[in-house]
Amino acid sequence: MFFQLATKSLLNRKGSVSLTIIAMSVSIFVLLGVEHIRQQTKENFQSTVSGVDLIVGARTGSLNLLLYSVFRIGAPTNNVGWDSYTHVVSDPLVKWSIPISLGDSHKGYRVVGTTQGYFTNFSYGSRKRLEFESGEPFSKIFDVVLGSEVAEKLEYSIGANILLAHGLGKTSFSLHEDKPFRVVGILAPTGTPVDQSLQVSLQGMEAIHNNQRITQTLRETPININQIEFKQFQPKTITAFMLGLTSKIASFKVQRKINNFSAEPLTAILPGVALSELWQMMKVIENTLRLVSVLILIAALLGLSAMMLASIRERRYEIYLLRVIGAPPIFLFLLMELEALLISIISIVIGTLALLTSLLVTNDLLASSYGLNINSDIITKNNFTYICTIMITTMIAAAIPSFSAYKSAKVN
Amino acid sequence: MSVYLKNVTFSYPDIPNKPIIAIETWSVSKQEKVFLHGRSGGGKSTLLNLISGILQPDVGEILVLNKNLRQMNNAERDKFRANHIGYIFQQFNLIPYLNAVENIQLAQRFTKDTSKSIGELGIKKILNTFHISNTDSIAPTGKLSIGQQQRIAIVRAMINQPEVLIADEPTSSLDEMNKNIFMSELLEMISKQNTTLIFVSHDLSLTHNFDRIDTLEEINSLKESH
Structure with a gap:
């Protein structure tokens, strides 16, 4: 029932929820894409030559x-x-x-x-x-x-x-x-x-x-x-x-x-030493790319938080009704968190699928134009860590509206 | 005694020095049907929120079914409300994107007594007796008429067989015909389940259905100040 309530509540706000999902999917696409290409490029470079002194x-x-x-x-x-x-x-x-x-x-x-x-x-x-x-x-x-x-x-x-x-x-x-x-x-x-x-x-x-x-x-x-x-x-x-x-x-x-x-x-x-120099030089670009993608994600998360916060006003009767039928404030807090988590999971799925499709489509272009053989195996340990981090940060970002719902439930 | 208030004072946090409720004593007996009326903005809804434990008085004792609400913590009060108190409002009684069955199941979710829980088929049967068809039972309640929504609200409020039912102007948005249907179905349910009813309304034509008629101005010792 808890899950059903969260799902139907999101479906009831299709417009704002869809826009939030699109914003988050794009940011996840950029974040995972940058990370995957960065990692693959590094692996590509490192594996190009070995055994040469x-x-x-x-x-x-x-x-x-x-x-x-x-x-x-x-x-x-x-x-x-x-x-x-x-x-x-x-x-x-x-x-x-x-x-x-x-x-x-x-x-x-x-x-x-x-x-x-x-x-x-x-x-x-x-x-x-x-x-x-x-x-x-x-x-x-x-x-x-x-x-x-x-x-x-x-x-x-x-x-x-x-x-x-x-x-x-x-x-x-x-x-x-x-x-x-x-x-x-x-x-x-x-x-x-x-x-x-x-x-x-x-x-x-x-x-x-x-x-x-x-x-x-x-x-x-x-x-x-x-x-x-x-x-x-x-x-x-x-x-x-x-x-x-x-x-x-x-x-x-x-x-x-x-x-x-x-x-x-x-x-x-010495090829190894020269490669290290190359990474050292690339680190600035790498970190800049990473920073940009993280900032995009933060912007999307703030958008999510703002959307949820705004929804509390339009859901005040719903919150009050839930309180009246015996829902404790923590239920409302967790309901909001679950909604945010669902948005984040849907965004992760869309962002990941979009990245996978893009990699499959652009694979040849990257290989012929830049000599980069980027495989489409994006479910790596590193990306999994990123996905978990995105889910955790989503829940942190949703804590503000969730707490607001909790507080409004208590005040009511 | 179903409800008993003693020396209860309540003021909203934004105007702490101006109490809206100040009741010396007020009580409602078991299975009694009380009609409460008063002027708009006089504190009727606030009083109902105090009785249901949603609001806490600044001072005083509120006993519902001989349980002192002030001695309970928040979680206990929420549980108590889910198990013993039903609530019907003028509007917004249901979550509009859930259907009637889901709204009722949601109300069952918060009760500790799972033996009272009724399955989907059982809920549909009860809804049928309230003239809600099976098709309407599974449609989002936001798409149903106000009359249908209010009848579903009765089922939702009574599904956990509460000892006390609070109705806050439940007929004010209904036309004459729907009002009569609503009242007859509500009173039938009340008598079947031996429930205490506190009914707030401006519609004095309904008073003949009740055992007692109170005005808030009479029970609220602040009446002179208003």
Whole structure:
């Protein structure tokens, strides 16, 4: 009966209650949305690379190097000479290395020039290795391995021929039309920028940028373009390289050595430290977003409180009648609290469903535009804590009108 | 004795020095039907609120069914009212968004004696005897006529078989026909349940239904000051 009374009382005030529910749903949508995207972005960033001890690039800030080499965000300030790369990796403390060369794209997706070591040494998440959904690593100059999203979105399969474009735009007028690449492998989804990349060999990258050399090579040895050997197109420069060391303790030693490398100004960064710097920088934005969403929620709660307070005036006969038939003041207090709680639960359900729908709809857009793989699993421990907090704060906000009802019942 | 007041004074908190009620003694016997009238704003409703324990006197004793209301705490008074006192007003007797059955069930909710509780079918049967159809029993009471609402109010007030029924101008918004129906149904119920009735009204044509007629000015010792 208590629950029925609260429900029917709310239904009797459909107009004001609906507006309050809409206001609260929007605020819950914003609060949970910001929190979920913040958390997912963090997880995405953290899981993008693992097991890499050092990232080395031309002299630049550590964040810039981390962003362009790992997250494919921004642009490098300069390239690293091939000789410098071979010198650094010849250090006995270096166990493995992954050189990367960036700058080209295919229909908006980044092309990464690298070596076969990329497929064996690169790991993400909790030390997970790259796996092939189909095909194999590139073995010829004009072979390409696609990230899962590239293959899915562009509907490519093994054997397809594709053209790479110079630059990073979705539409490019500078296509390397004379040198099509053949898809030889498609990687399994990783939830990292790898999914949105096309992997080619460094030599393939070098070849498409050196028309003269390739024409000359073909003239000298009139063979099929796929028979050109890697060694014929050794790159002169690369964008950056990742290093795996023989021991973690060696990280600082090698880092110092690279940073003091006299032949070329280089920067070596520890990915974990650079990520922490990134979070430190992002914290201000994070906290601002959080503050804004909390303020929106507070505004909605105050709206709820005002609506309930105003309803007491129009419900004075109802309150009096309940008192006359024996309802104690605490019953009226709890009735108001239950009404507020019902509004909050309905708002949470609507806000959560709206967020879930939005995530499902915008998932692709976020992944292709921002490289963010936001999953729609919003029922996390963190969000559950938020939901509980919202319910508790709703009851606190409703305490003012509830107490007013209690007081008016006592005075009557 | 059903109701007994001794040296009762009451003033509203916003005008503490001007008592609205000052009664030396006033009583109502068991099963007695008392008609109380007086001028508007004279304190009739206040007196009824004092008897039902909704208001507390500044001084004095109020005994209902030989229980001193001042010696009870708030929760005990609420319980006592739910179990022993029925109340009918001029209007707003029912929660408009609940139907008749729910309004009556709500009144049953606050009684401690669950053996008195009647189920939905039983309530509908009683409502039928008050000429409330089954369809009207489950419609929101706000959509029913005033006459129907007042008849449902009788059932709601009497459902817990209270020993005392307080009626505060219950017929003033009814037309002649509905007034007569209301009075006959009320009095029938009262006599069936041996209930004490305190009936406040300006309508002196109803006095023939009562054992005693009192005016508030007579029992209120402040009468000269008004």
